[in-house]
Amino acid sequence: MNIHFIAIGGSAMHNLALALEHKGYSITGSDDVIFEPSKSRLAEKGLLPEAFGWYPEKIHSKLDAVILGMHAKPDNSELLKAQELGITIYSYPEFLYEQSKNKTRVVIGGSHGKTTITSMILHVLNYHNREVDFMVGAQLDGFERMVHLTEENDFIVLEGDEYLSSPIDRRPKFHLYKPNIALLSGIAWDHINVFPTFENYVEQFSIFTDSIIKGGSITYNVEDPEVKKVVEASENAIRKLPYETPQYTVEDGQTLLETPEGPMPIEVFGKHNLSNLAGAKWICQNMGVDENDFYEAIATFTGASKRLEKIAENDTCVVYKDFAHSPSKVAATTRAVKEQYPDRKVIACLELHTYSSFNPEFLKDYKGALDPADVASVFYLPESVKIKKLKEVTPTQISEAFQRTDLKIFTESAAFKDFVFSQGYENAVLLLMSSGNYGGLDLQQIKELIED
Template sequence: MKIHMIAIGGSAMHNLALALREAGHMITGSDDEIFEPSLSRLRNAGLLPNAIGWYPDKITSDLDLVILGMHARADNPELLRARELGLKVLSYPEFLYEHSKDKTRVVIAGSHGKTTVTSMVMHVCRAVGLEIDYLVGALVKGFDTMVRLSDSAEFMLIEGDEYPASALQLVPKFHFYKPNITAITGIAWDHANVFPTEEVYVDQFRKYIELCEHGASVVYFAEDVKLKTVVEGAQNFVKKVPYYTPSYEVRSGVYHLLTDDGPLPLMVIGRHNMANLEAARWICQLMGIQERDFYEAITSFEGAAKRLQLLGKNQNTQVYLDFAHAPSKVKATLAAVKESFPGKKIVAVLELHTYSSLSKEFLPNYQHALEGADVPVVYFNPKAVEHKRLPALNKEEVADAFSIPVENIFTDASEVLKKLLAERASNTVFLIMTSGNFGGVDLKNWADQLLA
C-alpha cells in the first residue's frame, strides 16, 4: 500500500513507519518537529521528510491510507486535505486493530509496568521460538524495532496505553484493541490533563474490560484494590485470572524467584518487577508456553530501556535510570532500590516533566513519594511548565508537595549534577527518575562523572 503518516516523528509512529517499510509498503510522512532517536532512525531508513512542517500537497488521491499520529491537531492542514479528498484516515491504534483483527490479540494494560511486562513476554517468545507481531513502548534487547508486523504471526502483542488515540478520537488507545488475552497491572490516576478526576480515569479501565472479546482472559493484579474492584465488577463474559506477587528473596542484591525447582536468579530487581514477572508468566501460559520454558528464558531478561536500567557501577557505587514519573511509579522504583541495596546511601533525583507532575492540583499526590531516599532531589524546568500552559511553579510549592527541603529543589540541570557530585560517597546508589532528559543533558555522561 501507499501510506502517508502525519506526525511520523513520534515514538510509536516512527517505529510503525519502519515496520511498514520493512513489510514492503511505500511510506511517506510529515512532522513539525522530529527529535532523536526518531530523527536518525528515519534518516537511516530513507523515511525522513525532506522538510519539517505540514505540506498538504503531499496528500494525493492515490494514497491508500493516511495514519494520524497523536500529536497532530484536528486542524492539521494535511489531515484537512485528506478528509477533503475522502481518503481513509486511521489513528495508529485503529490501524493496529485492522492489522491484527484475524490474530489473537494480547494486550498489556495498566498504569505502570506495561512496558516491562510486554518486554518480558517478547523476550520469552523469542527464546522459545514463538513468532509474534508486537508494539512496545521501549527498545528491548534482541529486538531492532519497537514494532513488528507480519502476515504469518498468530499473535499480536500490544502495550496498550490509556492516552488518547488522536485529535479526532479523544479516547484511550487501548479501547481500540479488543483483546483476546490481556493483563492489567494496576490502576493509579495519571494523565490529569486528559482525565481530570480519578473516577474518570478509573472508568477508562471499566470500559476497556467491556470492550474485550467475548470469553477473553483478563489477568489482573489482585493486590491492587481499585483494579480488583473494577475487574470483579465486570458484567461481560470474560475469564478473570487474579495474580499476586510471587515468593522471592534477595541475596547480595540479586533477586531469586522461589519456584518448585528451587531459587531462580534474576537480572531484574524490585518487588514490583516480581509482580510484573508473574503477569508475564500468566500471559505466556495463555499463549501456550510451558512454565518451565518461561522460567528458563526469564533468567536472562535484563529489562527494557530506561526501566531500572543500570547506567554504570564500580565497587562502591551504582547509577540507575528509570522512566518513573507518576507517584506510584516513583514509590515502587525507590522501594526496589532500597530493597536491593540495604544499608547503602540512596540519592534519588526526580525530574517533573509530564503535565500531571507539573500541575499544582496534581502535585500533592507526590506527598512522601521520595521519603525512602536518604537524599531526595527534585528538578523541574520552568520552560516546560510554560510550554504546557500551566501556572508557574516555584520551588517552595514543590518542596511542600514532596515534604523535602527547598534547597533540594532545582530548576537548573547543571546545579542538579553539582548536588549529585557533592553526595558521592562509598556505598551509594544514585537513582535518576525521569520521562524526559533534564533539558537535553547526556545522562550517561552524568553516570560516568558520578562513578569517576
C-alpha cells in the first residue's frame, strides 16, 4: 500500500510510519517541524521529508490512503487536496482499527496509568516470547518501536487515549478501537480544553465501556469511585472484572509484592504502580499467561520511559523524572516516592505546562498534591500561558491553589535551574515532574552533579 502521513513528525505518527515501513508499505510524509528523536529515526529509514512544510503535490491518485495527525489544521493544503481527490483519509486510531479488525483487540484506558499498564503487559508477553501487535505511548526497553503491526499475530494491545482523533474527527481515540478485552484504570478530569465539564469528561469513559464488543470483558479499578460507577452502570453485555491494589510492603527502599509464593521484590513502587500491576496481571491472564509466569516476568519490569524513570543515582541520592502533570498524577507520584524513601529528603519539582494546568478552576485541584515532599517547587513560564492564549496566571494563584506555605515558585528558567543545582543532595531524592522540558533544564548536568 502507498500511504501518506500529514504531520508525520509526532511521537505517535512517526512510530506508526516506521511500523508500516517495516511491514513493507510505501510511506511518504510531510510536517512543518520535526524534533528529535523523530527526526533521526525517520531519516534512518529514508522517511524524513526533504523539506519542512505542506506540499499539495505530494497528494496524488496513486495513494491508497492518507493518515492525518492532530498537529495538522483542518485547512491544511495537503488535506484539502486529498479531500478533493476523494482519497481515503484515516485518523491515527481509525487506521489502527483497520489494521486490527480481524484480531483480538486489547485496549487499556484511563486518565492515568494506561501507558504503564500497557508497558507491563507487553513486557510480560515479550519476556515469555509471545508475539503480539501493539501501540504504546512510551519507548520500552527491548522494543524497537512504539507501534508494531503484522498480518499474522492474533492479539493487538492498544493504549486507549481519550484525546481527540484528528483535526476533522473530534471523537476520542479510544472510542474507535472496539475492544474485545478492555481495562479502565482511573478517571480524573483532564483535557479541559476539549472536555469543559467533569460530567462531559466522564461520559467519554461510559461511551468507551459501551463500545466493548458484546461478550467481551472489562477489567476495572474498583477502588476508583468514578470507574466503579461508570462500569457498573453500563448495560453492555460484557463481563465485568474488578481489581484492586495488591498487598505489599516497603523495606529499606525495596518494595515487596505479596504473592502466593511469598513476598517478591519488584523494581516499580508506589500504590498507583501496584494498582497498575494488578490490572496488568488480570489482562495477561485473560490473554493466556498464568499467574506464576506473570510474577516471574513482572519482577524484571523497570518502568516505561518518563514514568518514574530513574535518571541518576549514587549511594545517598537518587533522581527520578516523571510525566506526571495532572493533579491526581502529581499527588500519586509524590506520595509514592516519599513512601519508598521515608527517611530521605524528597525534593519535588513540578513544571506546569499543559493547557489544563493554567486554568484557574483546574488549578485548585492541585491542593495538597506536593504535600508528601519535604521541599516543593513549581515552575512555569508566563510565555507558555500567552502562547496558549490564556489569561495570566500569577504566583499568588499558584500559591493559593497548592496551599503550601513553603512552596517555592519560579517563573524564570535560570532561577529554577539555580534552585535545582543549589539543593543539598546528601540522603535525598530529586523528583522532576513535567510533560515539558523544565525550561531547557539539562538533565545530563544533573546526572553529572549526582554521579560525579
